[in-house]
Structure formats: C-alpha cells, structure tokens
Amino acid sequence: MPTMTYLQAIGDAMREEMRSDERVFVMGEDIGVFGGAFKVTDGFIEEFGAGRVMDTPLAESGIIGTAIGAAVEGLRPITEMQFADFVSCGFDQLVNVAGKMYYRQGLSVNITVRLPSGGGFSGGPFHSQNPEAWFMHAPGLKVVAPSTAEDAKGLLISAVRDPNPVVYMEHKHLYRRVKGDVPEGTYETPFSARVAREGTDLAVIAYGAMVHTALEATADIDGASVEVLDLRSLVPLDEEAILASVRKCSKVVIVDEANQTCATGAQVAALIAERAWEDLDGPVVRVATPDVPIPFSPSLEQAVLPQVDDVREACRELLEY
C-alpha cells in the first residue's frame, strides 16, 4: 500500500475517479496549467486535457453555478475554491440553488465543492477560515472533513459519487504534514465518524486538523485513557458514534478550529445535552477559536487557534472534575 501525503491522497482520489468515470471533471481557478495554488491537480491537464481540467475565470459564483448546470445534465464536477474563504462569493449558488434544488424540484445536484480551509501559517483573515458551519446550517448540503490521507481519498470519492452537493473541507495545514498508507484504486469512505484512538476516561471529539491536535494533546495525561473521535462527516453527523463515546467515557471535550459560536462543536454539545445528559460525569467542555477574524501575525494567530497545550489543559481539568 503506497504512502501518501494528505494532499497527494486528494489528488489521487480525483485522478482515479476521472480515469474510471468520464462524467467526472475538475474546474477552478489556476488548476490547469499551473496545477492549482497548492498543486493538488499538478499534472492533471497533461493526462486529461483542458476540457476536463478547466481553468475558469476568477468567479466563484460562476464556478459553482455552472457546475450546478453541468451536474443536472449528468456530469460530476469537482470544483475547487482556491481558498475556502472565497466560497463566500459563491455562497448564494451553493446555498440557494444547489442546496434546495432536490427538495424543491426533485432534481439532484451532484457537485463536489473542495474548500482548502484552516489556519496556522499566517494566512490572515481571508486565507485561514473554517466556514463549515455556514453550510451545516444550509439544508441540502453534505459536509465532510477528513483528517487522514486514507480518509481524504475515500471521502472525496464518496463525495464525487454522492448525488447531492457535498462540501469537502480539506485542511491546508494537513496537506504536507500528514502522511499515511492509502489503498490503491478507488474506495468509498462512509460519511460517518471514526474512533481515532480508543479510551475510557474521557472522549475528545474533533475533526480535520484538530484530530491531530487532540491526539497529541492526550497522548499522555498522567496515564489517563483518552478516546479521540474523528467526526469525518459533519452533515450527516454521526450522532450514534458521538453518543457511544459519551456513554463509554462520561466526560467530553469538543475541539473546533472554527469560530466557536454555532460551530460544529456547539451542535455536538447540544446533541449531548439532549440525549446523553444522564451519561455525563462533568460539564461538556469546548475548546474553539474565539469569535474573531483569524489574525496574521504568528503570535496573534497562535493565541486564538486551539493549541495542543490548550486542549491538554482542558482535558486535564475535566479529568480532575
């Protein structure tokens, strides 16, 4: 089984799907000749040609809107927003046209919208956001967020094959930092959670880059047995997996890199309050980015994004509760 970076696994997923299904094509800004701002589609235009590796005008609404049109004709476009932040310019097409189309018209919209998201490298307020909750709140959109190379490939293939619009959050900070064994060929990863590490004393619930932060933070807290649940899919949210971790551990820390208000973690906390109250042995604790734009300077950025020490301290306090 080959070892790939998270970034290579994303590219591999698209390449394999394009080889096996002529309906699949990729489109976005600078993805063709240049290979994409992060080189995810490097070499694609040579293999598949400019028709299926489409350099588009600088127009995010245009990218999503035209992808919708191609999808309802039976194609399976994979669109790249150069940065997740730029999806704000395509928000209307994604939320109002794509998200509501099947409910209103019975017309399925098979598009995948790739959103390179997340901070940690001085990208500043417009290149660091985690906008997944915007789309969790919009009916009709699925939202997934892989943390490993294997899941990056499998979730992207599942997204491309799903007849619904899928927002695929790929964390930029994981692109080249995370490596792993990735099966060859094509395979689908289900839109459900994954236990990243088994444990019994406390459960940390996270997704995307924060899974790695959680694993590192809880590798050794005075010998405590800490479970880490990787949500992988935010819509649909794997409620049973969340409740199972809570029942087993009785203490929960939820970690978001996103701004805290109405974030994924807020939804998870609400679920636990509604359905697992009797299983708790302490308050639900959240670690998230406060409601501020992501600042540029490293000292400021580190001050707002959840760090390993922040998560470790939150876990230690809850374990002592």
Next chain:
Amino acid sequence: MATETAQRSAEPGDVSEHLTKEDRIGLLRAMLMMRGIEERAMTLYRQGKVPGSFYDGYGQEAVSAGAAWAMAPRDRLCILHRDLAAHVIRGVPAARIFAQYMGREGGITGGRDGNVHFGDRTKGCVGMVSMLPDMMLVATGLAMAFKLRREERCAITWFGDGSTSRGDFHEAMNWAGVQRLPVIFVLENNQYAYSTPLDQQFAVDPVERAAAYGFPGLTVDGNDCEAMFEAVREARERAIGGGGPTLIEAVTMRMHGHAAHDDMKYVPKAQIEEWRAKDPIDRQVKRVEALGVDVQALRDEVKAEIERGVEEALAMPMPDPDTAADRVFADEPALLEDGNAPWSGFARTS
C-alpha cells in the same frame, strides 16, 4: 436607446419564413393558455385558494412563447417567473400548474416551493430561484456540459432588466463568452424591476454589453411572438454550430404589478395605454385570423382545457404534513429529461 440593433417590425406581418400555419396557431394557443391560466389563477388567489402571493406575465406572453417555440427536445430551459408559456410549450399540463400555485401535492414541486418557482425536470426545465439572475449561471453550466460532450444542443434562460445589475449577470456573460458556449440569454426588458424604472437600473442599455463579452446582442420586439421565435431560432443555429452565445433583449412591458399586492402607482397611466395597444395576443390573433382560422373556437377550446385543469387541481390533496422534512437529500440521481418541442422545423429534420 441609441444602439445599432436589429429592431424588428412592430407591425404584424410574416417575420419568419420558418413558421407554418400550424406553428403560428400553436404560438397563439400557448399565449392564450398562459393568459388564461394566469387570469384564472388570480381569481383563485383572490378566493384564498392560492397561498402566498401571485405573479403573472400579462402582456409579456410573446417573450416566452416565441423563444420556447424555437427550442429542441434535448435543449434545456431555465425559465423566469413571467414566462409561463415556456412551461406550457414544453408540455406541463394546466392541472399541474394550478396545483403548483395552490401548493398541492400534484404541483411540480409538490408544495415545496410556490407560484412560478418551478421547472419540470422531466421536460428539460430547471426551476428558478428568487435570487436573480442565478439561473444565467446554471444555463451557462448546461451549455458547458453540451460543449464538453460535443453535443449539438443549446440552453436558454430568461431574466429581467433588474437582473443586469447583479454580478451573476456579468459572471455568466463573461464565462459564456470566454468559452463560446451554446447558450441564449433572453433579457426580458419589461420597463420596471418591481418599482424601479430602467433609468435607475443602468446608464447604458445592457444589450450593448454583449459586445464587451465578445458575442452578439440584439434588441427584439418582445410583444411579437414571431419576431421572438425568429431571433431565438437564429441564435440557436449559431449556438449549435459552435458560434457561441447570444444576448437577446426582448422589449416588452409588465402590464400588471410586480405581484398581486402591487397597485403600480409608480407607472404612468399613459405608459400602460401605450403598451395596451401593442398587446401580443391581439397581434397574433390578427395574423392567425388572416390565415382563415376560427380564433373564437380556439379560445373556447383553451378555456375548456383550463377549466378542466382547475377542477383537476382542486381535487388534488394538499401535501401530507408528515412529509415536510422528506426529500432534502437524493438517494439516487434524478436528472433532466427531454421536453416537448412542437416547432414544425424539428419534425421536418428528425
């Protein structure tokens, strides 16, 4: 406005050699269906049988009838809210349109969306959204699919004068121009965007913008269904031949308010009277009568069909409240299918 465009005759006459007698009757019939359905629906609205508000295209029937008549079965249509004749031509029965207005189970959207926010996917139509002109981009994407698959097909979409102020107008026009896509943009210039007149919407007639995007733009008498047909037929020929998009400005007048509640006090009475004399149905009636057709018999037949549609729709159930949260996600693909295309020109070539 001072633009060199192919202004077509406002006088009834033979503007297209591509229309047979049956085509010209068919165009009139589609417009009579549109007006009749909308007038009947307005009554149902006042009786409280149509929830929400009601929007119609009185006086604009020629724009959608003429344009849709030129589209082939495998072409795709993104239809605006004052273009009911396009739905009729593609084959949507009156009963389903009334059921749609009334929010009933048998409406195109099954009560999940209202009034004219519908497109029958089984007829090759995509339902509009309220954010205008979002569907310009969807139509551009449809055309992109045709080009990628090297198919001789065309997409068409309608949008209003107000829509030209939004970014999606620019993004779609630019995109279609860059990629030379087989798409027809019909700018339905009906003088007002809700209450906003043209001189507060743009400083230059937007048909002139087509040149800036690298494709033809022309102005057509939007109250002449045959002129509309001919303009769209030519644009479609160019599109499927690889010649790229066309912007067609259909000049018409919104004779009713934006919606049922709107008394149109912002429109001068003289302007209404001026346009009443250009009524698109009256004009086509003259042409068809000149062909020796019994138009009164056609009107009676249309009226009877509409009444049957009303009765059928009123007998349909309201949606089951227990299903309100169903069908947010698709389990299987459900794509566009082909629609009716009654123009005799397609029958001759197929």
